[in-house]
Amino acid sequence: MFFRLFRCNNPMRACLYDYLGLTNYADAHALQEQIHERRKNDDLPDMLLLLEHRHVITLGRAANRANVLVDDTRRKELGVEFFETGRGGDVTYHGPGQLVGYPIIKLAPERCDVRRYVRDLEEVLIRTAGDFGIEAGRIDGLTGVWAADKKLVAIGVRISRWVSMHGFAFNVNTHLEYFNLIVPCGISNRSVTSLEKLLCAPLEMESVVSSVTRHFGEVFQRQMIITTAIKNHEKILSLPHDPDFRGTGTRDHHRPDHSSSF
Amino acid sequence: MATDVLMPQMGESIAEGTIVKWLKKIGDTVQRDEPLLEISTDKVDAEIPAPDAGVLAEILAKEGETVSVNSVIARLGASGEAAPPAKAEAAAQGAAPVKHGDARVQPVEPLPSIPQTEQAAPQPPHAAPSPRAAAVQAAPSAKTEVDGKQGRSSPLVRNIAREHGVNIDEVMGTGVGGRVTKDDILHFIENRKAAPAAPSVPAAPVAPAPSVAPVAPAPAPAPALPVQAYSVGERTTIEPMSVMRRRIAEHMVLSRRTSAHVTTFFEIDFTNIARLREQEKKGFEERNGTKLTFMPFIIKAVIDGLRVFPVINASLEGENIVYHHDLNIGMAVALDWGLIVPVIKHADALSIIGLARATQDLAGRARNKQLKPDEVSGGTFSITNFGLFGGYTAAPIINQPQVAILGVGGIHKRAWVVETGDGDAIAIRHIGVLSLSFDHRLVDGATADNFMAHVKKSLETTDFSTLI
Numbered sequence: 002m003f004f005r006l007f008r009c010n011n012p013m014r015a016c017l018y019d020y021l022g023l024t025n026y027a028d029a030h031a032l033q034e035q036i037h038e039r040r041k042n043d044d045l046p047d048m049l050l051l052l053e054h055r056h057v058i059t060l061g062r063a064a065n066r067a068n069v070l071v072d073d074t075r076r077k078e079l080g081v082e083f084f085e086t087g088r089g090g091d092v093t094y095h096g097p098g099q100l101v102g103y104p105i106i107k108l109a110p111e112r113c114d115v116r117r118y119v120r121d122l123e124e125v126l127i128r129t130a131g132d133f134g135i136e137a138g139r140i141d142g143l144t145g146v147w148a149a150d151k152k153l154v155a156i157g158v159r160i161s162r163w164v165s166m167h168g169f170a171f172n173v174n175t176h177l178e179y180f181n182l183i184v185p186c187g188i189s190n191r192s193v194t195s196l197e198k199l200l201c202a203p204l205e206m207e208s209v210v211s212s213v214t215r216h217f218g219e220v221f222q223r224q225m226i227i228t229t230a231i232k233n234h235e236k237i238l239s240l241p242h243d244p245d246f247r248g249t250g251t252r253d254h255h256r257p258d259h260s261s262s263f
Numbered sequence: 264m265a266t267d268v269l270m271p272q273m274g275e276s277i278a279e280g281t282i283v284k285w286l287k288k289i290g291d292t293v294q295r296d297e298p299l300l301e302i303s304t305d306k307v308d309a310e311i312p313a314p315d316a317g318v319l320a321e322i323l324a325k326e327g328e329t330v331s332v333n334s335v336i337a338r339l340g341a342s343g344e345a346a347p348p349a350k351a352e353a354a355a356q357g358a359a360p361v362k363h364g365d366a367r368v369q370p371v372e373p374l375p376s377i378p379q380t381e382q383a384a385p386q387p388p389h390a391a392p393s394p395r396a397a398a399v400q401a402a403p404s405a406k407t408e409v410d411g412k413q414g415r416s417s418p419l420v421r422n423i424a425r426e427h428g429v430n431i432d433e434v435m436g437t438g439v440g441g442r443v444t445k446d447d448i449l450h451f452i453e454n455r456k457a458a459p460a461a462p463s464v465p466a467a468p469v470a471p472a473p474s475v476a477p478v479a480p481a482p483a484p485a486p487a488l489p490v491q492a493y494s495v496g497e498r499t500t501i502e503p504m505s506v507m508r509r510r511i512a513e514h515m516v517l518s519r520r521t522s523a524h525v526t527t528f529f530e531i532d533f534t535n536i537a538r539l540r541e542q543e544k545k546g547f548e549e550r551n552g553t554k555l556t557f558m559p560f561i562i563k564a565v566i567d568g569l570r571v572f573p574v575i576n577a578s579l580e581g582e583n584i585v586y587h588h589d590l591n592i593g594m595a596v597a598l599d600w601g602l603i604v605p606v607i608k609h610a611d612a613l614s615i616i617g618l619a620r621a622t623q624d625l626a627g628r629a630r631n632k633q634l635k636p637d638e639v640s641g642g643t644f645s646i647t648n649f650g651l652f653g654g655y656t657a658a659p660i661i662n663q664p665q666v667a668i669l670g671v672g673g674i675h676k677r678a679w680v681v682e683t684g685d686g687d688a689i690a691i692r693h694i695g696v697l698s699l700s701f702d703h704r705l706v707d708g709a710t711a712d713n714f715m716a717h718v719k720k721s722l723e724t725t726d727f728s729t730l731i
Contacts, residue, residue, distance in 0.1 A: 134617020136730075149590075149612035199612045201638075 002203035012164055016106060016223035017050035018044070019231040020210045022235050026057045026084055032231075036105050039165045047106035047223060050231060051210055054095035057082040058183055062088035068092045068184040081182065082133065088167035090144075090157030091187035098195070100209055109163040119156055121220050122169055126154045129171070129209065129215040135199055143188065146171075147194060151194035155186060170195065174203045266315040268299065268337035270330050279419075281329040281506050282336065282661050293339065300337075303506065323438075329509060334417040423448050425581075426521060429455075449693055451521070476671035507601040508682045518663045522702035526658035526670075529697050529715045532723050533674050534554055536560050537693040543731050551616050555731070558594070558648065559618035561671060561697075563730075565588055566611045569644060572714040576643045578664040593642035593662060594622055596629040603629050604653060604662055606642040615730045650674060656696040666705045669718075670698040 021029075031051060039045040058069060060082055068078075069092055077081060081094075094103055107116055123139055124147045129135035130153060137148040146154035152172075159166045172195035180193045197203045218225040270280050283301040287293055293313040300311050324336040392436035420443055424431045434442035434451045495501060504512065542557055547555040569576045569590055577586045587662040590611040605625035607613070613621060628634050646663040650673035659670040674695035681690045697718065701711045 106332075131614055131616070134613055134620050136612060136614040136617065149609055151612075194609075194612070199609045201608055 013046060013222060013224045015226055016047040016049055016104075016218070016221070017226050018051060018214050018217075019206060019228055020206075021039040021050060024054060026051045026054050026059065026082060026095065029054065029103070029165050030084070030086065030102075033103050033105060033166055037161070037164055040105050040107060040164045041162050043107075045164050047104075048231065049174040049214065049217060050105070050214065051226070052101055052103075053097050053099060053206075054101055055082065056080055056094075056179060057084060058092060058093050058094050058151075059083075059088075060085045061088045062086075062091060063187075064091045067183070070184065072184040073263075076182070077178075079182070082180070086167065088157040088159045090140040090155075093155050093157065093185060094173060094179050095170055095181055096176055098172075098175050098176060098197070100171040100206065100213065101168070102171070102213065102217075103168045104154060104165055104214040104217070104221075106223070107164050108160065112221075113163050115160055118160065118165060119158060122156055122158070123154070123222045124193050125213065125216045126169060126171055128220070129212045130196070132212045132216075133196055133200065133204065133209075135196065145186070148194060148199060152185065152188075153194055153196070153199075156247055171209070173209050187257060207235065265320065266317060266339040267335045268311070268314060268339060269333050270302070270324075270336050271311060272332040277332065278720065279329050279331045280509075280592060282324050282326050284326055287313075289319055291319050291323055293317065293319060301493070307450055308647065313339065317530055327503065327722075329506065331417045331419040334419070350441055353603045360567060360581075379484070385524050417445070420448050422617060423452075423517075427452050446692075449516075453660045505600065507603075511602055514663065515660050518660050518702075521663055522661045522703050524661065524665070525706065525708065525711070526698050527702045527711050527715060528656055529699075529719050531695050531697055531719050532579065532679070533557065533693040533695050536722065537674070539727055539731070547616075547619075547731055553616075553619045553623050555619055556622070557671075557674060557695075558622050558646075559615045560722060560727060561669075561718075562607070562610060562618050562622075562646065563615060564718045565592065565646065565669060566726070567721050568714045568717040569718055570611070574706060574710060575667045575701065575714050576668060577705065578643070578666060579702070580664075584705060587643040589641075589643065591641050591643045593645035593665075595645060595647035596626045597664075603634070603639060604642065604645055605634055605638050606640065609731060615727065634713055645669070646671065650695060656698050658698055659700050661700055661702055666702040668700050672696040672698065 003083075008147055021088070030051070033050065035143065036048055036050075038044060042049070056079070058076070060066075060069075060083075062087070071079070071081075106120070108114075110119075111119060120139075123146050127137050127139075133152070135148050137146050137153055139145075140147050142152075144156050145152055146156075151224065154172065155170045157167050157170075172193060174197045175193075175195045177193055185193055196209070214225045214227075217223065231249065264482065280302040281304070283303050285300045287299050287300070293299060295314070295316045298310045300320070302311055315479045319337060319340070321338040321364040322336070323338070324330045331333065368649055421431065423429075424434075424443075429448060429452065431443050431448070434443045434448050436447055437449070438444045456509075489505060503701055536557060540557070544555045545711035547553070574584070577584050577588060579585070589609060591606050591608045592610040593606045593654060595604045601645050605628070607618065607621045610618065612623075612635070625634070625638065628638075642665065644665055645668045647659045647668060648669050648671040649659075653673055654662065656672040658669050659668045661668050672695055674693050676691050677694040679685055679692040679694060680690050681692065697715065699711055
């Protein structure tokens with residue numbers, strides 16, 4: 002297997018990554034689940050999926066339905082999809098212009114600490130924002146990355162057998178008005194912002210992707226390797242696997258795992 | 264029936280426009296939507312179409328004049344309507360036609376006595392439609408006349424009146440129909456301060472019965488400033504002020520009239536920052552494509568201070584204090600042809616690198632006339648850096664409607680007393696003076712000084728090396 006080659010030659014663990022562009026939430030969710038399963042079995046190396054979703058509102062396990070402020074009819078009129086997921090956290094919005102990252106990495110043996118994982122993700126994005134001249138930081142008691150008291154990055158993860166899933170949503174050129182359809186992460190008294198809003202100019206997603214991956218490698222001590230294998234994920238999924246495997250589904254499975262809220 | 268032609272609003276933040284060229288003359292027939300005139304605003308030039316079909320009956324703002332958005336600049340009449348009262352007034356006075364609207368008032372003819380309204384009644388004897396008669400036709404009752412004058416003053420004039428507690432009805436108007444122009448009210452305020460000094464100045468409050476006649480427009484108030492004692496000739500060159508120059512002039516004077524200006528001065532030891540700059544500026548410029556000046560550090564310290572003293576980031580609206588949650592810092596940029604203050608929006612979200620990039624970007628585009636309208640508006644606090652010209656300090660004028668402005672003087676090496684573990688010593692330090700002009704209507708001296716002390720401490724003790 003190609004990843005074993007890297008393991009032998011290089012003490013730092015490899016992490017494959019790619020930017021997949023605009024991807025349906027359902028497809029991305031299914032892909033995540035399948036990669037996650039294989040990662041648990043060490044059939045795949047660490048991976049970082051970077052992409053954008055079409056307009057969608059998603060609910061985490063801790064979600065309060067009341068935080069969705071629009072009814073189904075209106076939501077459909079606006080072309081916004083809806084999903085319930087197994088990640089931690091409340092309700093959030095994804096859409097074009099927002100860089101979504103799904104690190105599917107094994108935290109064992111030395112990073113088996115959920116809070117540390119979330120803080121490390123925050124660190125990656127704080128450093129990325131810094132590259133663009135934004136001074137972003139954390140707010141005590143609130144997950145995510147903030148700039149001038151406004152939320153720049155939302156984080157919601159799920160960790161199962163010390164392999165991570167879901168991840169972060171970074172407002173780069175997001176259409177912020179869609180956040181009016183929800184109470185973001187259940188926090189009603191602070192607003193959301195984006196790099197574009199703070200810098201008064203849209204950004205090139207490529208340069209943001211490049212910055213994120215570099216800082217991810219630094220913070221998580223991974224060697225970041227770009228690969229087209231994720232785009233051609235049939236190849237990944239054609240590796241030996243259990244044909245009767247049904248996937249982890251959404252909220253109802255009972256495996257012991259850890260979810261971290263926003 | 265007359266249709267008013269208004270100065271349109273070309274952008275959210277644009278409050279006035281300048282007439283560049285009238286494309287039609289008085290008496291011309293225009294179709295609806297036919298181009299009527301060309302205007303220029305800060306950034307946008309445009310052709311304004313006629314709002315209706317009709318005859319151009321009155322032009323109230325001449326070429327080169329600047330008027331507020333939504334003020335009336337012309338009137339269209341139905342075809343065949345009679346000449347406007349203005350012509351009649353001119354005929355009656357036998358003098359040069361009074362300029363209309365917010366015109367720069369020309370002293371028309373010196374009149375021997377104050378033309379009190381009651382006295383104006385018998386004058387002028389033979390004009391057919393006398394100004395009084397014409398206006399009376401238009402506004403037969405005292406109440407209507409009063410309302411009419413109020414109603415026909417531009418929003419800018421009404422604002423000025425309100426801010427200075429002036430009853431517009433007491434002001435003699437030299438505009439058409441007794442309209443109070445900006446010059447009228449400014450002269451009125453000047454003379455009110457000058458008290459009863461100049462009885463010959465007709466701009467003094469019109470007698471308390473502005474009841475019947477319109478105030479005669481012809482005896483224009485003598486200018487409050489003395490007329491220069493030179494004559495135009497070989498030894499003088501006359502140059503009309505540019506649009507920007509006029510705007511700056513108006514803004515500065517209005518600011519001084521509006522705010523209770525006080526300036527406080529603090530000496531800052533910039534040595535730590537100067538040393539950091541020396542070490543890091545080359546690498547910084549290579550990494551970030553931007554020069555590292557003192558400004559990003561100063562802005563950072565100011566933002567810290569504004570967070571602790573939010574009243575300095577506020578503004579006054581009528582009787583309310585408006586606290587702004589955004590920190591949008593204006594940076595004055597000197598141009599070859601004037602001065603402009605682009606605004607760094609959300610300055611509190613930017614790092615030193617971000618601030619360095621923003622200041623350089625905005626200054627560069629200001630010099631190349633590439634700023635967008637919303638980049639010169641929305642500021643909540645301003646900074647002006649005149650130190651680069653070598654000066655020690657200055658007391659800047661507040662950028663309305665803000666309540667404070669920070670002046671940055673030259674940062675120079677000075678012999679300075681430093682306290683060391685072994686006692687006091689003299690050392691060479693980089694010292695610069697920061698001056699804060701603030702509006703004492705809202706900000707008291709103690710607040711201003713505490714704010715400046717906070718800024719001083721921030722600049723002198725923060726370890727900026729981790730932030731570059």
